[in-house]
Amino acid sequence: MSMKKILHCALLVAASAGLFLQQGATQFAAEMRNDEQVIRISASTFEYKPSEFTVKKGVPVTLELISVDRHHGFKLPAFHLRADITPGAVEKVRFVPDQAGKFTFFCDVFCGDGHEDMAGTLTVIE
């Protein structure tokens, strides 16, 4: 791993640790892989795991979306992203977060009694 990558990872870990302290242990930091921030998200009725995660602004992000039960959706309106998540497949969504803040994502494929609660929060830090 190059020194640049090591420094990058260290910054992300430090920034995420700050958020852990501020907001409790539910925040989940991205894993660095080939200069991308990678988050693997599991969808099931009626939740995402993790439901809250943190990435750094300006660094490419790959979301690896899987479903463990039925057809779900993933919609992140702030970044104009959506995907279908079906069992047995890994759906990859790539984007570069260009704004900092907290952004809601949710399931946009009706999946049952509890569908309305199936949502999470992406935090983008500077």
Place this chain on the structure above:
Amino acid sequence: MSDLMNRRDLLKLAGMGVAVFVTGTTVRAGGSAQKKNESNDFYFVQLSDTHWGFNGPNINPDSQGTLKKAVAAVNGLDEQPDFVVFTGDLTQTTDDRKIRRDRMAEFRDIVSQLRVKTVRFMPGEHDASLDRGEAYHEFFGDLHYTFDHNGVHFIVLDNVSDPMAAVGEKQLQWLQADLLQQVKNDTRIVVLTHRPLFDLAPDWDWATRDGAAVIDTLMPFQNVTVLYGHIHQEHHHMTGHIAHHSARSLMWALPQPGSTPKKAQIPWNAAEPYKGLGFRNVEAEVAEARYEIQEFPITRG
């Protein structure tokens, strides 16, 4: 001005071709019957989001009684409407096929007590998304259709049996064909559907995925009004000259779009039971292509 007009609080919506009346009574204006007899004017009742089968004491401890009270309230209207429409989410969703059908049967039995025998149904996502409308069709028939009444062309659109909340290309083509064959540019059109056709609150998924295509299809027609449900509250919006009006629920209320971080059900308030729940009368003044919407609570004020 009639007694009703004196009691109700009139909210004029400039340029919307509609007047919304908020009332605490179920007595209708005395002058309406005479006017109705002299023209094609008529009125109908819209009920929505009854969610029969829902169980949540903190949200609605009278979940078994609210729909029945609404039916009684409609039956108590001095002048009966020409027909009643239910704009979706008749039942609370369930994964269990038998329970789904039991709820639909119970709902159908309850609303069969309406004095008005012309009742139009359409599905919500709770009724139709998990089985693509199979059970709904068994109990209530087609998921999209048209009917005409006193010179108004009603179009019922299904934006829920596709769990991705889309009308779909096939139904869009059906809509285009209907408009081409049945409708002139100045025909009075009322669209009845469940979800908003415009992007009301994208963060809360209050939209129809291909709603813009529906609106584009309707846009050439001069007199179009959309009545819908889904958002469990009264809301009024214009897309160009097309007016969109959502109705209250008969089970729980939801917060105003984007007013809270989370789209959570509003808890029951024992000091103000049934607050935010209700139904509406829609009075169609056909010649003027104008609609008066009059909101009613579940119980008499």
